[in-house]
Amino acid sequence: MAALTFDSLRHDRRTAIAAAVGIGIVLAVFPFIVGTTLGNSWLRILDFALLYIMLALGLNIVVGFAGLLDMGYIAFYAVGAYLYALLASPHFGLHLPVWAIIPLGAVLAGIAGALLGAPTLRLRGDYLAIVTLGFGEIVRIFMNNLNAPINITNGPQGISSIDPIHLGGITLAKPLTVAGITVPSLHAYYYLFLALALLIIFVSLRLEDSRIGRAWVAIREDEIAAKACGINTRNIKLLAFTMGASFGGVAGGLFAGFQGFVSPESFNLMESVMVLCMVVLGGMGHIPGVILGGVMLTILPEFFRHSAGPMQLAVFGKIILDPEALRMLLFGLALVAVMLYRPAGLWPSTIRRREFRNGSTADVLKEGE
Amino acid sequence: MDIFIQQIINGLVLGSIYALVALGYTMVYGIMGLINFAHGEVVMIGAMVALFVIKALPGLPAIVLVPLALVCAAIVCMTIGFAIERIAYRPLRRAPKLAPLITAIGVSIILQNLAMLIWGRNYHAFPPILPSGEHDVFGATITSLQIVIIVVAGLMMGGLTLLIRRTRLGRAMRATSENPPIAQLMGVNINQIISATFVIGSALAAVAGLMVSANYSIAHYYMGFMLGLKAFTAAVLGGIGNLAGAMLGGLLLGVIESLGAGYIGDLTGGFLGSHYQDIFAFFVLIGVLIFRPSGLIGERVAERA
Amino acid sequence: MKPVLLLANAIAKRFGGVKALNGVSLTIHEGEIYGLIGPNGAGKTTFFNVLTGLYHPDGGELLFEGHKLKASTPHVATQRGIARTFQNIRLFGNMTAIENVMVGRHARTRAGVFGGVLRTARTRAEEAAIHDRAEELLHYVGVAHRANDMAKHLSYGDQRRLEIARALATEPKLLALDEPAAGMNGTETESLRRLIESIRADGTTVLLIEHDVKLVMGLCDRVAVLDYGEKICEDVPAAVQKDPKVIEAYLGGSLA
Numbered sequence: 001m002a003a004l005t006f007d008s009l010r011h012d013r014r015t016a017i018a019a020a021v022g023i024g025i026v027l028a029v030f031p032f033i034v035g036t037t038l039g040n041s042w043l044r045i046l047d048f049a050l051l052y053i054m055l056a057l058g059l060n061i062v063v064g065f066a067g068l069l070d071m072g073y074i075a076f077y078a079v080g081a082y083l084y085a086l087l088a089s090p091h092f093g094l095h096l097p098v099w100a101i102i103p104l105g106a107v108l109a110g111i112a113g114a115l116l117g118a119p120t121l122r123l124r125g126d127y128l129a130i131v132t133l134g135f136g137e138i139v140r141i142f143m144n145n146l147n148a149p150i151n152i153t154n155g156p157q158g159i160s161s162i163d164p165i166h167l168g169g170i171t172l173a174k175p176l177t178v179a180g181i182t183v184p185s186l187h188a189y190y191y192l193f194l195a196l197a198l199l200i201i202f203v204s205l206r207l208e209d210s211r212i213g214r215a216w217v218a219i220r221e222d223e224i225a226a227k228a229c230g231i232n233t234r235n236i237k238l239l240a241f242t243m244g245a246s247f248g249g250v251a252g253g254l255f256a257g258f259q260g261f262v263s264p265e266s267f268n269l270m271e272s273v274m275v276l277c278m279v280v281l282g283g284m285g286h287i288p289g290v291i292l293g294g295v296m297l298t299i300l301p302e303f304f305r306h307s308a309g310p311m312q313l314a315v316f317g318k319i320i321l322d323p324e325a326l327r328m329l330l331f332g333l334a335l336v337a338v339m340l341y342r343p344a345g346l347w348p349s350t351i352r353r354r355e356f357r358n359g360s361t362a363d364v365l366k367e368g369e
Numbered sequence: 370m371d372i373f374i375q376q377i378i379n380g381l382v383l384g385s386i387y388a389l390v391a392l393g394y395t396m397v398y399g400i401m402g403l404i405n406f407a408h409g410e411v412v413m414i415g416a417m418v419a420l421f422v423i424k425a426l427p428g429l430p431a432i433v434l435v436p437l438a439l440v441c442a443a444i445v446c447m448t449i450g451f452a453i454e455r456i457a458y459r460p461l462r463r464a465p466k467l468a469p470l471i472t473a474i475g476v477s478i479i480l481q482n483l484a485m486l487i488w489g490r491n492y493h494a495f496p497p498i499l500p501s502g503e504h505d506v507f508g509a510t511i512t513s514l515q516i517v518i519i520v521v522a523g524l525m526m527g528g529l530t531l532l533i534r535r536t537r538l539g540r541a542m543r544a545t546s547e548n549p550p551i552a553q554l555m556g557v558n559i560n561q562i563i564s565a566t567f568v569i570g571s572a573l574a575a576v577a578g579l580m581v582s583a584n585y586s587i588a589h590y591y592m593g594f595m596l597g598l599k600a601f602t603a604a605v606l607g608g609i610g611n612l613a614g615a616m617l618g619g620l621l622l623g624v625i626e627s628l629g630a631g632y633i634g635d636l637t638g639g640f641l642g643s644h645y646q647d648i649f650a651f652f653v654l655i656g657v658l659i660f661r662p663s664g665l666i667g668e669r670v671a672e673r674a
Numbered sequence: 675m676k677p678v679l680l681l682a683n684a685i686a687k688r689f690g691g692v693k694a695l696n697g698v699s700l701t702i703h704e705g706e707i708y709g710l711i712g713p714n715g716a717g718k719t720t721f722f723n724v725l726t727g728l729y730h731p732d733g734g735e736l737l738f739e740g741h742k743l744k745a746s747t748p749h750v751a752t753q754r755g756i757a758r759t760f761q762n763i764r765l766f767g768n769m770t771a772i773e774n775v776m777v778g779r780h781a782r783t784r785a786g787v788f789g790g791v792l793r794t795a796r797t798r799a800e801e802a803a804i805h806d807r808a809e810e811l812l813h814y815v816g817v818a819h820r821a822n823d824m825a826k827h828l829s830y831g832d833q834r835r836l837e838i839a840r841a842l843a844t845e846p847k848l849l850a851l852d853e854p855a856a857g858m859n860g861t862e863t864e865s866l867r868r869l870i871e872s873i874r875a876d877g878t879t880v881l882l883i884e885h886d887v888k889l890v891m892g893l894c895d896r897v898a899v900l901d902y903g904e905k906i907c908e909d910v911p912a913a914v915q916k917d918p919k920v921i922e923a924y925l926g927g928s929l930a
Contacts, residue, residue: 069467119659125466126404127658130601134651137598141648203791210790210797211783211804214769218777221766228726228760230752230781230844243787269594273474280471325485328478335475339468340460 031190043186045302047258050193051251053294056278057204057287058247063276064285065213066240067220069129071272072116072136076245078143078267079112080105080252082153085262088163091154098165102253109249110242117241121234136272143264158263165192165257172257189258196254200247204287207243216240217285270328277331281338283345292347301327371508376631377624378506382515382584384623385522389577390600391607391615392529393570399546399610400566401462406473407453409597410480411446411571415578416588417488418442420495435498435579442575449480450571451564459560477594484590492589495582518580525576526616529569533612538565546610595647599626602654608664617665625649676703679739679848679879680725686733687720687903694720696903697734702848707870707880709894709911711887713923716900718883719761722852725881726758727751739847753781757846759837761853761883767826771817771836774825775808778843811839815869831862838869842878849873850881855889867893891915899923 035043055077062070083105087096116135120128147155164173164185172188183191207213215236218226227233256262274297282293308323338346390412397405422438429437457472502513533539544552545562553559581596582588603622607614630646657664680702687695695717702708710718723729725736727748736743738754757778766774783804789797812818815835820828828836834854841849851870855863867889874880884890890897891911898908901923907914914920 069470119655122662123658126470127605127662129470130404130598131655131658134598134654138648138651141645145644206791206793207787211780211785211801212787212790214773214777215780217769217773218766218780221768222764224728224748225760225764225766226777227728227748228752228758228764229778229840230749231777232747232749239787270478273478276471276474280467284467321486322490325482325490329482329486332475332478332482335478336457336472339464339472339475340457343461343464343468 027194031187035184035187040186042302043190045298047186047189047193049295049298050190050197051255051258052275052278052298053197053291054193054200054247054251054254055275056282056290056294057200058244058251059275060244060279060285060287060290061204061207061216061247062240062244063279064290065208065216065220066237067125067216068117068120068237068240069125069132069276070241070244071129071133071269071276072139073132073244073248073275074267074269074272075116075136075139076109076113076248077252077255077271078139078262078264079109079245080249080254081256081262081266082143082159082252083108083249084253084256085159085162086152088257089159090161091159095163098167098253098257102250105249105253106246107249109252110246113241113243113245113248114238116245117238121237133269133272136267136269140264140267140269143267153264156264158261158265160261162256162260162262164260165189165254193254193258196250200250201287201291208287212236212239220285277335281334281345283348286345286347286349289345289347289349293345296346297331301331304330372631373628374507375509376627378509378511378515380624380627381620382518382623383627384603384620385519386577386580386584386619387596387600387603387623388616388619389522389525389573389580390596391603391619392526392612393574394601394604395607395609395612395615396542396566396570398604399612400542400549400563401458403458403469404473404601405453405458405567405570406470406597407457407476407480408570408574409593409595409600410477410484411450411453411574411593412578412581412596412600413484413588413590413593414449414480415442415446415571415575416495416582416592417484417493417578417590418445419575419579420493420582420588421488423496423498431498431500439576439579442579443572446571446575446578447568450567450574454564454567459563481590481593488590490590492587495586495588497586498583514583518584521576522580525573529573530612532569538562542566599650602650602657605654605664606657608666611664611666614664614666621665622650622653625653676705678702678737679704679706680881681737682721682725682734683737684734685721685724685731685736687717687724687729688732693903695724695731698900698903698905699734700898700905700908702879702881704847704879705874705877706895707874707882707893709890709897710881710883710900711885711890711897712900715902716923717903718900719852720903721900722758722850722883725751725850726756749781752844752846755845755847756850757841757844757848758850759834759841759852759854761856763830763833763837765825765833765837765840767824769825770822771825771828771832772805772808772812772821774836775811775839775843776804778811778840779804779807781844808839808843811842812836814842815839816865831858834858834866835869838873842873846878848879848881850883852883853885854882855884855886863889 031043031046034046055073059070059073062068062073084101086092087094087101116132120131123131143153144156146153153159164171166172170176172192173185175185176183176188215226215231218229218231219233219236223233278293278297279290281297282291283289304327305323308326309319312319312321390408393408394405397403419438419442422441423434426434426437453476457476458469461469461472499514499517503510504516533542541552541557541562542565544555544557545559549559581592599622600619603618604615605618606622607616607618626646626649629649633645678701682698682700684697684699685695686693686697698717698721710721712718720729724731727746727750730746738756743751743754766777769777783800785797785800809818809821812821815838817828817832817835817839820832825833825836838851838854855866858866863886870880870882870893882890882894894911896909897911897914899906899914899920906919906923907917909917
């Protein structure tokens, strides 16, 4: 069992507590460090990193644990975000509180996950990828066009003036003063997102090491053998879709409140691919790896965005290459390189790393026959 | 009535382009059991290169210019197709199935953004390459360009069928598709065959790229994605791995889409308009995979016990 | 005679034009070790797949403990008490040996998402029981020393045993083994024989597909012989060995 638990620190309680306190302090002061040294734009990026961690961990349940390659995952982020936008904005004149919307978003996204998952249950890996990709696009097409004849989504313009997240009279949009310390808005969002990210990490860790978690991995490893072990693969797969989607729904609601604006463009295929890459590059099925992937893929592109333009200006005197395209290009290259040289991701679990070093199971050329 | 026929004609034109692209998917799948996710981007590159050549040589007559553009596009696409397989797929043949799928996504992103760097993020107007001529068919019109598209696509498909059925290369491809290890024992160089498959598929993609841009008079770096997805749907609809299936699936999907877009407004009482055109392909795809995963004329079984 | 555990009545299964099973009927009693033999392609594994719900039969019915077995889905068959191993070992390669067996407890345990996340006292007790039972079974089949190794890194013989442990974890009344001795040497086969006997002694009925005729004849109480999808004989081993039809099926084809 020792090999199962991701955290060998657990063996030594005192070290574990010390480490937890240390990490806790670092996480608590981190936004102040970032805010004063790097400025507010990086603080925003930090907040987004936390949202992406939630998304990546949600997708990790589907892809990493259950082995179901979902390429339309961003649709559930969209469900959460649009739900928040519709229930807390002038669009319908509704202004529900966040504690009502976020859980509702989780439930609704979970239901959407089950509904979209249900038709794909019999599909094999690569087909599943394409069908889920199609579902993601369908959701986006509907968001884009459901402004007529009844205006639900406001079409490509999206919904703006969304209420900022506010809890019991306190709005996170303005600086808060708690016990004499003034907490700026971006910091407050950071703490809220951190709390929810930690909750999602906790749920993921607990699920990984449970009867349901084992069933997911069993399905990933060999679906027929899993059935023969008495696993109702249909239900357990649907459960994976539902759980994964509900994390996405939570993150989506937070995103809408944080951003104050949602439009279909935020939920295109590239976003799904991005989240998938966080899972894959970090280390599929390995929670710390996935968190690393989420942080890296939020921060590195931003870092690049901030440096590619100015660097070209400095060297060539003008911008020759579109920094955005350059960023994505490097991203694509990284994806290929990691798959070729570190197929288990940058931080795989020790067990998986061993497996990949020893070569893999698939036989020559095609196993699909 | 003539609207119906008009939609059928438009659908057949669109469908023959889908069919050419679908052949690329289906050949690779038939031989390697792999969905070449980046194939749509190869089509886009073909369109962009052809556009570039046509714009660069404005004085030449169409009869020289168009074939020249086509040859250039084909050469670039074939090189890219060859490189994709060597770099992104070959090292992963023994890897878990997810790995090549992810490199394929990576290659798609690379090609798309390379195109964006080279040609910018704007839409490019594709110049008319044929004198516009309209012909009357049962009360509907068909342009000369549309006739050429259908004829050329037909010729390409015929040529490919002959290649697969009659030549040494074709026989080796069929053998590899049937059973790679045995084909290898019989002296077939599998690596060569796989490379050849990618190169041929990419050449067809180049032709399709030129056609689709000419048909819509537009080209841009993002055009490959949706087209690729639809062509893949066409391949699945016909029965992936099956050449005739890809052709049939392509034509059928083109017609379904065209009719669907034409009538969706009437069908839903005006609730959904023609901008929902793109969702038909997805519904077809999902429907086929759920109810008849082997496709219309495919025989492969989805999963073995 | 012991009560009937499994009654297969005229099971038929076609693949296209091929009749893989053509009205096969057999009766397995509680506590038996029942052998199912036949030349390659005789339909043995097909019968297994029908029995365990992987295939839908085209005709006939299965009665398990006197009740109709609508084993259209494998997990239902497992819940009813039929567990199996596979001819080409199907373990969860990237899980440890003990995890493989723990997965086998799935059908006999209850914890869901909430239990797993909240780790209630009941869930913790259940998890502990799963773990203990899995350890016990690893000892039972003799691979306890590899408990924390990945299943795919186990030796061939250990993998076969691990698969049996996983099947036993589902608490089967009928354990169906598909060529468990395939690829084993003499020593390994002998210890497998002892394992199967002790499984029976502990009260589990065993259905055995095997090519190793010596093993089958020495181990089984009764044997059925399939040939071209039909049962040509069902009797005690000594009688089966003398049956002219069986000799014909095994020797006739290759000598003719």
